[in-house]
Amino acid sequence: MCLAxxxxxxxxxxxxxAIVNLGGVRKEISLALVGDVAVDDxxxxxxxxxxxxxxxxxALRTLAAFAELGELDELRAELAEQPQ
Amino acid sequence: MDAGRVVVRVLLGADGRISEAGVHSARPPAARLLRGRPAGQALALVGLLFQACREAQTAAAAAALGAAGWQDQQPEPGAAAEREARVACEVAQEHLWRLMLDWPALLALPADQPGLRRWFQALRAAAAAGRLPQGLLAEFEQHWLGCAAARWQQIVTLEQLDQWCAGHDSPAAQLCTVMAGHDRDPLAAAPAPLLRDQSLASLAAGWGQDIDDAFCQLPHRDGVACETGVLSWHGDTPLQQDLGARRPARLLARLLARVQDLLEILGGVARQRIEAVRCADGSGMALVRTARGLLLHRVQLAADQVAAYRSVAPTEWNFHPQGPLVCALRGLRVGGDGQRACPVRLQLATLDPCVEHVLEVGHA
Structure with a gap:
């Protein structure tokens, strides 16, 4: 649960x-629950x-882990598309 | 990549009730990342991946690895109590997020973002110190509940709750009043069973070796999809007994269960939320009672490396195709124009998917 x-x-x-960059996707989020943050945080x-x-x-360690997980996801999708 | 999503599809009949309901939960298989890693590295990775519920996930991983025989997990005196306290602080944070922000916003009530931020800061400070929050109960009583906890605990029937709400103007009274107004459908379908016996020894005996990938996606107890959230362990109070018999949609019941849990945590009551057992096959299984429901980790080690790792998250219990959400949606009245999906969103919100969710409404 709760991948973040x-x-x-x-x-x-x-x-x-704020506008954030989530793996290349730009998205507006709320800062209501955090204190002061600045651009590039x-x-x-x-x-x-x-x-x-x-x-x-x-953050960079975590993003590296998610990148690896993304690769697994892609592998799974490819396997699902292959004819049985 | 994204963190996953829950897609809910409902079909409305001409009578304004849901004739069909389905749910699909798709989330990345994060546990696969842990296989083949040294136990300590796997534990650190769990903390990185699951930062939104880091304490619960880390507690589950540490307890499962320890039960599987990881020798590095030699807890110092007091470590177990500290981990319990950190999980309790995280649970309280989740409860307050729902009560002060998410649910009021959904019900067109005032949301208290600055107040919630202060609560987050206080609870994180308590978690960092490895203790239950201290001195915060009075704050909760004064600024959210609107009465002393002892007075609140005297409410044991729905009528008494209605009277109390009518006599108070606190955020709690407003939220209970509005939520109760959405909870009155006399034809609401029978809800999913509550998983009341949550002792890990009992659950592990029932599951045996059957925790495979299929179980992780569609968890059950004796073949039945259950509601495992906070209501399942606070469902025996006199007020909940009264509600259970009269309000099967459980919106108000889930709200009140969260309040009860918060009062326990803020009142310093140390409920055990983490359990672990060593299974017959040598694997370690751990269970954490989170704000959303049961979190389960099971790990098999080979020479201190992760040979197999599986986890079951509360989302899989709550959004099971025959689980609490779908049971609540079948037959639910959402209005004749097909657009008033608020009752559906309230069911979703009170079960709290913890990932982005999409609601698709069609007509039968």
Whole structure:
């Protein structure tokens, strides 16, 4: 449950919101549940909210793990498409 | 990649009731990433991947690895209590998120984002210190509940709850009043059974060696899909007994169960939320009672490396094709125009998918 992907803040928008980059996908999220954050900070995003700020090293380690998981997903999708 | 999603499809009949309901939960098979890794590395990876419920996931992984024989897991005195406290703080955080933000927003009630942020800070500080939150019960009583916890505990019937709500203007009274208004359908379908016996020894005996990939996707107890969330362990209070007989849709029941759980945590009651056993095949199984329901990890080690790792998340219990959500949706009245999906969204929200969800409404 509850996979939560680190995202880098690209821009602060309307008060309390931000645009983040989630693996190449830009998305607006709420900053209501975190304290002060700035552009280029990494935050954990969960169902549209930034949950907490993350230091860059941990964020990059986590993103590497998700990248590996993405590869597994793609492999699974390929296997599912192959004729039995 | 994304973190997964739950897709809910309902068909509305001409009478405004749902004639068919289905749910599909698709989430990345994250446990596969753990296979072949040293136990310590697997534990660290769980903490990275599952940061939204890090305490529960880390507790489950550590307990399962320990039960599977990982010798590095030699807890220091007090470590078990600290881990329990950290999980309880995370559970409280989830409860408050629902009560102060998600559900009020859905019901057009005021949401308290600044208040919730302060609660998050206080609960994270308690978790970091490895203790249950202290001194926060009065804050909860004064600013959310609207009365002393002792007074709240005296409410044992639906009529008493209605009277209490009528006499108070607190966020709790407003939320209970509005939620109760959506919970009155006399023709609501029979709900999914509550999984009341959640002792891991009992569950493990019933499951035996059957925790395979199919079980992880469609968990059950004796073939029955159950509701395993906070209501299943707070469902025996007199008020819940009264509600259970009269409000099968369980919206208010789930709300009140979360309040009860919060009062326990903020009141310093240390309920055991983590259990682990060593299975007959040498694998370790751990269970954590989270805000959403049962979280299960099972791990098999070979020379301190992960040979097999499986997990069952609360989402799989709650959004099982024959589980709590689908049982609640069948026959549910959502209005004649086909657009008033609010009762469906309330069912979704009170079961809390924890991932993005999509609701598709069609006509029979």
């Amino acid at each position: 992907i680190p995202a880098r803040i690209e821009a602060l928008t309307t008060p309390g919101n 990494y935050v954990i995003v969960h169902v549209g909210y930034a949950l907490q700020r993350l230091d860059e090293a941990e």
